[in-house]
Amino acid sequence: MISAANPILPGCYPDPSICRVGDEYYLVASTFEYLPGLPVLRSRDLVRWETVGHAIDRAGMLDFDGIRSSGGLYAPTIRHDGERFWIVCTLVDPSDDARGGNFLITATDAAGPWSDPIWLDADGIDPSVAFDESGRVWMHGTRLARNPAWHHQTEVWVREYSPDERALVGPEHVIWRGAVNGVVWAEGPHLYPIDGRWYLIAAEGGTEFHHAVSVARADQVTGPYEGNRANPVFTHRHLGRGAGVIGAGHADLIQAPDGSWQAVMLAMRASDGHHYPLGRETFLCPVEWEDGWPVFAPGRGRLPETVDVPWADAASPPDAWQPDDRRPGAVPPDDPRWTSLRVQPTQIATVESDDEGVQAWRLPVRAESPADAGTVAFLGVRQQHADLDATGILDVSDLAVGETAGLVVRQSEDDHATVRVTRSAEGLMLSAVHRRAGGEHVIAQRTLAPADTVRLAVRSRGYEYHLLGEGTVLATIDARELDASATGGFLGIWLGVFATSHGSEPRGHVRISRFHYEPSDSQVPVP
Template sequence: MNHYSNPVISGFHPDPSVCRAGEDYYLVTSSFEYFPGVPLFHSRDLVNWEQIGHVLTRTEQLDLSKAGSSGGIYAPTIRYNNGTFFMTTTNVSGGGNFFVYADDPRGRWSDPVFVDQPGIDPDLFFDEDGSVYYTTSHDANGQGVYQSKIDIQTGERLSEVSLLWRGTGGQYPEAPHVYRIGEWYYLLISEGGTEYGHMVTVARSKRPDGPYEGYPHNPILTHRSQLKSIHATGHADFTQGPDGSWWAVFLGIRPAGYPNHHYLGRETFLAPVAWTEDAWPVIGDNGTADEIMPAGNLPLQPKTEPAVRDNFEDASLAPCWNFLRSPDPSNWSLSAKKGSLTLYGSGDTLNETGVPSFVGRRQQHFSFRASTHLTFAPKRAGEEAGIAVYMNERFHYELAVTQIAGARKLIFRRRLGTLWKVESEMPWPHDTVVLSIRGDRADYVFGFARSETEDPVRMGQGECRMLATEVAGGFTGVFIAMYATGNGVRSISPAHFDWMEYRVVE
């Protein structure tokens, strides 16, 4: 029997939503304060996913200028209807709920169409009679799932917002999705909060607008209080394969060590959906999932591994790279030095919720090695460029070249809440350096070398658990980033990152 491995998309990829168009599946996840917004993936088998871009790629679609850490874009929903793809989400830091659409998901998505409905985690449901229902959670009047009928051309509400279901009593009933399957309308939600008490529950009705009756044996997915390697399972979405089988994508975490702590973020998992004799869905093995799962009739495709090294030779950044908040075009360039990513340090640092010169990618594996070749000759005091392990503005580690009192230095620094310290520094008279990070389940080890043929010299280390959500807070995961800053003023010295590697260590 074929099997597949969970998570199907590793690293910080929470709140997955999936749709099918023919033999193609498309999946989106939350992106919070990172730009571009809403990572977009494609698959032919629900297991092997390739990131083909982002849905929100333009500043007129996505304003993150006021987004603090874990603000910005919350849970999206993607749907395919009559040849058009729709994605709806919430920008909690400006604008509220909206949707965009595209004929080709790999192409240009529309400008936002805003929907005057409170709440978060919006869902679009297209009924067979042409009606379109917009469902959200956390109305201003209380906890629950709310719905209205909308005009899909304009986003205008065609009905009042009404309460659909309050769930089974767990906190934060959210992440609603409505489906019509057979004679029933099903309402899928999450409860318990997106932490260790997370769970998925379901209700059904003969009408899309209710009333909804909960499944007597809810929840249909949860790992709460279980001895599993996967925890906090919830926020699920259903899709049906061409063979008629049903599958659920959902988020979960993989804690490292005891007490539990996770820093890779909430990841995307997959499990089959079975149906009871009286037509209720149950996810996985009676509501649980494992890291190795039977693939059933999924037409498993060959796994494609992403490139280890990016030489920055293309005209645009690869889909794995992200900026913090709405990017300032003057902070970066792919053309200033051919075959390099050039960062011009802004006045903002990694310690603020501003717009630092920052280009990062998600840490997606417990054991990895990341390295970059930096060409940087700081001319003024405070100019700095290097590589960082970043959870948020209060929790990060960095290894950098900087100028201090007229001397060029290599420094390793740790920021943990209100504790801030340069752990080590040394003179560095050279214009180039290879900076590296080696990570495992316990520590990040930082090193430097004159060239990539030399073994790195250890400069310092930081514990992984200190960047975990249980310590640092928030809804995101760790990024491995290149950055530059003038530490309060714009830098005049460009930082050229000639290449960046992210290598999985087995």
């Protein structure tokens, strides 16, 4: 028997949704302002995952222009109707309610191509979709209650969708307004037809420490729904802040080929009970059925460190099917972990080969900096380990005077830290800069000897980020000043490369000769 170690997807993979087609599982997660958006991951055992593609992977599918951090793509749901995959999701622009909304995309192959979005005439967030035995399609989602009994009360609606008309049809039914009096944010609703009943799983309490899972059931998809008297049926909030893992919720159910049940959900590893730089991660939770209700983590009542997967054959997945974080070392340009901000990576960078045929990113400088909610010259990957070394060897020989390139530890436009080089008429200046709550502070700087390449690094150890230039620690940043609990928003940390002309007309470029991501327990040497 093999086991799944929690989290099954470390790093910022929040709001997970899962479906099974035959013996394979497919999972998607929120990506907010990062593109390509909505990674589609495949597994045969819930242990080893392969990123087969992204659902939002080409220019023009959605308008991300100017969307600030923690806006963008929220809470996707993936389902399969027997012939094709469906993903429903929300595009959110916190500064412009008129932009975005709920949309549907479909594909016959989970790897893509995915269709252009079909916009749904439904307000709110976190849409989901279910199919009944007759083939009818039922969309559902959550929104602020039209007639709230308390502040931030939300309600779950359901309405039929016509694939022929590509629109919602028939009457709308409000089926849920929260399990507990005064509860806020009934989010991530999912409906399932199981053994002649319809079950509603919803997250409640807000997607932070008080997150919880509630369940209701009905004889008809449109209700009326009765709540489980045990609601909330799963949470970590009663464990207190010393539990190590907080904020468990936003669950999606899946049945294995052997008939057993599991759930994926988000939670945060916070060793101090408050701060979680890796963001909201995807965990696996065993589920059993008792008296017609799902029981999460039976006999335990909390997310286990490992989950047995007795249906899985350890030899069946090919060796290449390894989670991204299990492949330490160089991150080549074709690695699916690479993302950029508000545009596809290939819209701001190109791939070129050196004399030995080794491929690398060529990143042209842009006027925008990491402090701007625009098209930034940025390429990065999720942080997936508390202890790691991220190293970039950058060819800066083509930077123009006044231009800067470097590594960034990114939470948002307002909160990030950088180790960078800037070209002046006299040469290269190396510096470490911390931007906090929109204010920028130069912590350290010194001149560098003339060189075409520079070696910059971020060494993460628990709640400390050490910023290094040419092997020397320039500054140490407290991760608790960069995570979402301190800064607001919904993201974990990204590590990447940026280049900016600070608002001037850009002229140069930087070549990412090497980018290495090394968990601290890796045996692969840091270059």
